[in-house]
Amino acid sequence: AQTVTQSQPEMSVxxxxxxxxxxxxxxxxxxxxxxWYKQPPSRQMILVIRQEAYKQQNATENRFSVNFQKAAKSxxxxxxxxxxxxxxxxxxxxxxxxxxxxxxxxKGTRLHIxx
Amino acid sequence: SQTIHQWPATLVxxxxxxxxxxxxxxxxxxxxxxxxxQAAGRxxxxxxYSVGIGQISSEVPQNLSASRPQDRQFIxxxxxxxxxxxxxxxxxxxxxxxxxxxxxxxxxxxxxx
Numbered sequence: 001a002q003t004v005t006q007s008q009p010e011m012s013v014x015x016x017x018x019x020x021x022x023x024x025x026x027x028x029x030x031x032x033x034x035x036w037y038k039q040p041p042s043r044q045m046i047l048v049i050r051q052e053a054y055k056q057q058n059a060t061e062n063r064f065s066v067n068f069q070k071a072a073k074s075x076x077x078x079x080x081x082x083x084x085x086x087x088x089x090x091x092x093x094x095x096x097x098x099x100x101x102x103x104x105x106x107k108g109t110r111l112h113i114x115x
Numbered sequence: 116s117q118t119i120h121q122w123p124a125t126l127v128x129x130x131x132x133x134x135x136x137x138x139x140x141x142x143x144x145x146x147x148x149x150x151x152x153q154a155a156g157r158x159x160x161x162x163x164y165s166v167g168i169g170q171i172s173s174e175v176p177q178n179l180s181a182s183r184p185q186d187r188q189f190i191x192x193x194x195x196x197x198x199x200x201x202x203x204x205x206x207x208x209x210x211x212x213x214x215x216x217x218x219x220x221x222x223x224x225x226x227x228x
Binding site for chain 2: 045046047091103105
């Protein structure tokens with residue numbers, strides 16, 4: 001069965017610093033998607049970034065980028081120049097293609113950006 | 116543009132009472148609809164998903180049920196709530212397949228006493 005593991009329950013960094021959130025997953029399949037979702041205190045879930053497994057190039061969205069290591073089954077999120085508004089719960093998620101298409105979430109990492 | 120609504124925002128119910136949470140989507144047709152629960156200290160757990168009217172897939176056996184009476188309406192129900200049903204319930208929609216971005220509603224905080 002597919003699993004998603006986020007080994008850091010909670011992290012704190014100073015504003016303007018760079019922070020990396022780790023995520024590993026387990027699958028025997030080759031075609032899948034990976035996501036990072038952000039859930040700020042408002043609780044609204046927001047998609048931060050998405051990576052297709054067949055793409056070798058790491059996805060980037062402004063200050064957010066991923067380090068996708070397919071062989072290692074690792075999908076870390078890097079936030080550069082962190083801002084106070086980045087304070088949120090971050091969920092890593094996995095979606096396998098061509099089966100029942102269920103998205104699987106990790107347990108989340110609570111990130112605090114300190115002023 | 117598309118919007119998703121959930122109500123109520125918060126709910127406090129006694130054990131054994133019924134439950135009905137509603138989710139509606141505007142601005143799109145034939146969306147995939149999802150119900151998630153986020154319990155304290157846990158990630159999101161997919162409870163139900165629906166690819167069309169009257170089509171419900173259950174992911175976790177429990178005392179909850181879901182229904183989709185209309186294309187853009189998704190209802191989460193229970194006949195008798197348990198203490199373990201407390202949590203934050205999120206409704207989401209996506210266009211077409213699961214690998215499209217899911218858009219989440221504002222959520223409902225349910226406390227069962």
